[in-house]
Amino acid sequence: MALWGSRWRKSLEEVVEDFTYSLYFDKRLWKVDLLGTLAHVVMLNKIGIISQEELAVLKDEIKNLYLEISNNPDLIRDSEDIHTFVEESLTKRIGDIGKKIHTGRSRNDQVILDLRLYLREETCDIAELLINLRKVLLELSEKFISTPMPGYTHLQQAQPVTLSHYFLAYDAMFSRDLQRLEDIYKRVDVLPLGSGALAGSTIPLDREYTAELLNFSKISDNSMDAVSDRDFVLEFLFFSALTYNHLSRLAEEIILWATKEFSFVKLPEEYSTGSSMMPQKRNPDVAELTRGKCGKLIGNLVNMFTIMKGLPLSYNRDLQEDKPSLFSSIDELKIALRVWIGFLPKIEFDTERMYKLSSEDFLFATDIAEYLVLKGVPFREAHKIVGEVVRFCEENNKKFRELSLEEWRGFSELFDRDIFDLLNPESSLNLKKTYGSPNPVINKDVIKKREEELRNIIDRWHKLKSSLPDLMRLLDKV
Incomplete structure (x- = not known):
């Protein structure tokens, strides 16, 4: 029977079960659901709802379930969602003690807790990838600091720039993306647990203690907003779409430069494919797929906006559909960043051709x-x-x-x-006086400043990532 089904006389139609089923996508939250459950029961013990003996049993079974799923993820099945699966699994193992874990908790605040825990981890991983991409771009900027090439407006040759200046332009875009991600993290890092279904609880839950256990920097101060807030999801989806848009623009650059007409680059074999019919072809598939996949992330943002645009307070089941869009954008962005981190350093640049055209x-x-x-x-x-x-x-x-x-x-x-x-292009570049121009002397200063900025960013994200809770460490702590 469903966790909510005690007053129902009839079972759901099978087609309704299929329609409302979410375990196939929300099962990826299993680790954070167990982590949030552990913190919740430790807090319930602190306020006297769960005894020390019951807590010991719960800790053992949470650990056992964690290890079993780690070894065999296929164990997650036969429940309507991951939250139900965890509660049902623990209850089957330990009986009535398992029935206490949902005390003072609704799936409404449980779902949003899991999402925030999960997104904190993912933002740290994506930040690391963006940092590595920026390292590649800055290395290329240094390598080609004095390599002239034509710059374009309206895709028409305009003025001489440098290949370094191109890479610094894209580094500037990804620098802003990292700033956005850091800002988003602050709004993700809010504990919603304790908000209940929408109106909190008569049980004196110690929300500050739960936040401490899970290393949240603050707790939500309005229970209705807490369970229905998806602004941080929208912000993350916007960040993902914009970051991917920057990758798509870079991809278009490489596609153009790889054409015979431009002949600025030679693509590495490991990151390109041939034609099944024309043996002379070397196709920029990585760049083309980046350009093509960008629409999916923009669509995910539009999808989430459409879900949210007319929702009354507080929780509505529409919000179940936040996760497919979010998970899709996370997955697509992470693999694209990994690809470009490997792809860019292996591209061969025809600097003689660039120099000739810049002259x-x-x-x-x-x-x-x-x-x-x-x-x-x-x-x-x-x-x-x-x-x-x-x-x-x-x-x-x-x-x-x-x-x-x-x-x-x-x-x-x-x-x-x-x-x-x-x-000649050298004079054109060296005579530039304005800061931010492609003058190599000026760009050397820009690169130094960006490298220093990046070192500070690395330190900040390292501190954030090292502060994230881990279930096994939390078990040892409590």
């Missing part, structure tokens, strides 16, 4: 306009003059370098011989 004359047009500005010409006038030079070159099939000084002066008397010193 195309018209990429220096903006530098030439600013050359005139520094001699006192208003920018709009300078823009007009250089535009006329470009048109002249196009109409006469010439390059900037092929113009004589007299031809340059035909457009402005302010042009002098030093104009020819501007027409």
Whole structure:
């Protein structure tokens, strides 16, 4: 009989059981459900609801169940959800003592506790992966600090940049993702247990003690909000979708660069596939699948928003559907990060090809306009003059370098011989004055600052991860 079924005269229709069944996806919460149950019964012992002898029995059976499932996860079956499975399993083993574990607890606050415990662990794992990806990007930034390449706007060649500057741009995106994740963790790290179904309990539950056992930094202060709050899930899904979107943009870059038309990169065989029909092909499957899978994470976010948009307080069964979206985004993001951490260092970059294209004359047009500005010409006038030079070159099939000084002066008397010193990517890069530009000297400073920032981030996440409770350690402690 279901845990809630004592007043029911009729059993659920089989199709309804199938429709409401969630064990196939929420069984991954079994470790945190046992952990939360252990902390709860230890607290019940502290306030006198469970005796010392009963606690000893419960601790032994919780440990035994933990070890048995660890060795054989297929033991989890024949229950409507993981929370029911744990309670039924313990009750079968120890009888009436097992019936005490749900004292002062509802599945409503139990579910949200498990989700918060689980997500704390997952955020730490994902933070570690993001940190490792950023390490790769910063290493590549250092390696290619002075490697010129064309930069693009509207996918048209614009101005010379460096390959380092590209990698630093993506590192900036993943840096913001890590900041978001750290901020989300603070709102995940709230103990909801003790909220009951929606209105707390008449039993004097020691919520502060439970929070201490589970290393939560704070406890919820409104029971209705606590059991129905999924803001932190939405925030995490947004973070996941945005982080994956950044991977997708990087993927598109690699896809373009791997084309014959760009020929900037050669893909590693270990991270690409061939064609079943065309033997010459080397396809960017990793990048294409990253681009294709991104929609799934965006969809998971939209799905969760749709679940939440019209829910009255407090708990509603709709919230059962938060977990498939959450678990899907976690799994997809983690494997994609692992793939890109291995993929990026093995890509071969054709730096000669990049240099050649970054030396195309018209990429220096903006530098030439600013050359005139520094001699006192208003920018709009300078823009007009250089535009006329470009048109002249196009109409006469010439390059900037092929113009004589007299031809340059035909457009402005302010042009002098030093104009020819501007027409190479090294000068374009080294003359940049603004912080945040692709000037290699400036970017060396940026890399140092980002590496220092990353060291501090690593320390913070290490402290968070080391503070997470573990069932076996908690058993020894209590």
